[in-house]
Structures are given as C-alpha cells and as structure tokens.
C-alpha cells in the first residue's frame with residue numbers, strides 16, 4: 001500500500017509534517033512530492049529542515065506563473081508520477097494551487113484522494129483558494145475537517161457523512177510541538193523590541209497587495225499604526241514587489257524582514273501584542289496562542305476563530321481596522337478559547353482513518 005503526499009506552498013509544510021510523521025508510525029510507505037510552487041529557500045527549504053519533513057522524493061519545480069500555467073505544469077508532471085507509482089492514496093492539504101491540481105490528477109486516474117483541512121468556505125469565489133477548496137472537496141474520498149463549519153458545509157453540499165472525519169487541526173499539531181522551542185528563542189531581543197510591545201504584520205492576498213491603490217492604502221494605515229507601536233513585517237515576495245513600486249514611504253518604526261523561518265515566526269507571533277494579517281492559517285495559530293489577531297479581509301473561511309477565538313474580522317476599510325487596532329493597543333481585548341480537537345493529535349487521528357481506509 002503506497003501513499004503519495006503532496007506539498008507545494010509554504011502553508012502546506014506545517015500541515016503535512018504531522019500527518020507524514022503519523023502515517024510512518026503506522027508503517028505505511030509514503031512518497032513525498034513537492035510541486036515547487038514555492039521555491040525560494042526562505043519560502044520552502046527552511047521549513048523542511050525545521051519541521052523534520054523528509055527530503056521530497058520528487059521535486060517538480062513548477063515555480064511561478066499565471067494560475068493556468070502553474071496548474072497545467074503540475075497536472076502534467078504529477079500525472080507522470082502517479083502513472084509510474086500507482087499509489088493507493090494521494091494526500092493533499094489546504095487550498096493552494098498544488099492541492100487542487102494534484103487532487104485532480106489522482107481522481108482522473110481513479111486514485112482515492114484524502115484532503116486535509118476540508119470543508120472550509122469563505123463563500124467568495126473571487127478568492128483563488130475558494131475555488132481550490134470547492135473543487136478538491138468535490139473529488140475527495142476522505143475529507144478531514146478542522147472545525148464544525150467545515151463539516152456542516154460539506155454536508156450542505158451533499159458530501160456523504162461517511163467520507164467526513166472531524167479530526168481537528170494538524171497545523172496546531174506543529175504549533176504545539178514547536179512552541180517550547182519558539183519561546184526559548186526570544187528573537188524580539190534581536191530586533192530591539194521591548195517585551196511584547198509590538199505588532200506583527202503579514203499581508204499577501206492579491207486583493208490587498210496587488211493593486212497600486214490598495215498597497216498605498218495599506219502603507220498609509222501601517223504608518224498610522226506605527227505611531228503607537230513598533231511594527232515587525234516579514235514580507236512575502238508578492239507584497240515586496242508591490243511595496244517596491246509604492247510611492248508612499250514606510251515609517252522608520254516599521255521593520256521590514258525577509259520571510260522568516262517557522263520557529264522564529266512562531267516565536268514573534270506568540271509574544272506579540274497583536275497580529276495583523278490576511279493569511280488563513282495565522283487566524284488559527286493566533287487563536288490557539290491566545291494572541292489578538294486583526295484579519296484584513298471581508299470574510300473568513302475559518303469562522304470559529306472569530307466565534308470562539310481571538311480573531312477580529314475587520315474588513316479592509318482603514319478606519320474600521322484602526323478602531324479595532326486602537327482598542328487592542330489600549331488593552332480592550334477579546335478573550336478566546338481553543339476550539340475542540342486543536343490539541344496536537346490531529347495528525348494521529350488522520351493516520352488512523354487512513355490506515356483503516358487502506
């Protein structure tokens with residue numbers, strides 16, 4: 001019984017590491033494919049080293065491109081591997097282009113697909129990730145959900161309940177495993193930060209950073225925030241390109257960094273007064289860590305982080321964001337709870353289901 005697991009972009013690595021480790025404990029043989037959607041060392045390689053992921057057995061090297069060309073390259077390359085190896089199962093995670101492309105290849109070859117982090121919906125089809133989520137779920141045989149909303153969405157879409165397994169959040173497996181190391185690292189001293197008196201920023205959604213108008217709005221807003229608190233901003237390559245073309249200068253109180261390794265980022269996140277983000281996973285990690293999070297988006301596919309956790313969904317209008325930002329900086333915070341089964345054992349639950357399935 002052989003399994004192919006797929007990773008491709010930064011948010012896949014911390015979700016797949018606990019799953020791969022757990023399926024190995026069951027003695028199942030795993031072949032790891034990296035599509036190469038993310039290829040810079042600081043977007044990919046460093047995560048393998050830190051998370052203890054095995055070296056990929058196959059690196060497809062598809063790189064950047066339009067959605068169609070990136071997806072098309074993955075389809076062709078991944079089909080060759082599946083034809084050769086004839087796996088009993090393909091495991092994909094999350095909602096990136098690599099997830100959808102490799103699931104599609106597998107299902108067309110009648111190979112069952114397992115989707116880690118299934119059922120999440122923003123109900124916003126302008127997000128490329130939403131299309132990837134819907135299509136991947138539609139063709140998967142094992143759907144592993146992280147929160148109740150995911151299970152409900154799948155049932156509403158007609159997915160048979162036998163295919164759905166609420167296993168919790170394996171991204172949190174990685175957070176809980178590495179948080180002791182992260183706390184020890186204390187990188188805030190390296191960046192001359194005073195205790196937890198800083199705000200950590202990550203922004204990379206095309207809708208926020210790709211247009212000149214939007215990146216200028218964001219830059220002005222960050223400059224206003226930086227009058228109240230130090231800002232640390234590890235910058236995604238997509239955002240870096242836009243900021244480089246932006247006519248508004250960033251304040252000296254904003255420290256731009258290259259994308260950070262996993263443990264260092266976790267460390268900065270766990271100690272921050274607040275995080276401002278448009279990422280998916282960071283909404284969940286901050287909820288687990290009890291750190292205040294402002295999500296600069298109109299919607300979230302992870303509603304439990306708002307309902308139960310420390311996430312504030314503010315939309316993208318600067319005045320609304322700044323109002324919540326001021327509340328948090330002045331100590332008016334949200335008390336959060338940790339959602340059910342976000343306990344560090346999700347990878348094991350997934351491996352157990354996969355073992356039974358095979």
Ligand code: UD1
Pocket residue numbers: 009010011037038039040043044064065095096097098128129204236237238279280
């Ligand atoms: C992708 C995912 C997104 C995820 C994000 C995390 C899709 C549709 N989007 O978005 O869900 O939140 O990853 O980072 O799959 N680039 C580099 N070096 C790299 C990778 C990318 O310079 O290692 C640059 C390229 O110029 C590329 C751009 O970043 O054109 C965007 O990369 P891409 O993978 O297409 O999308 P992301 O914005 O990273």
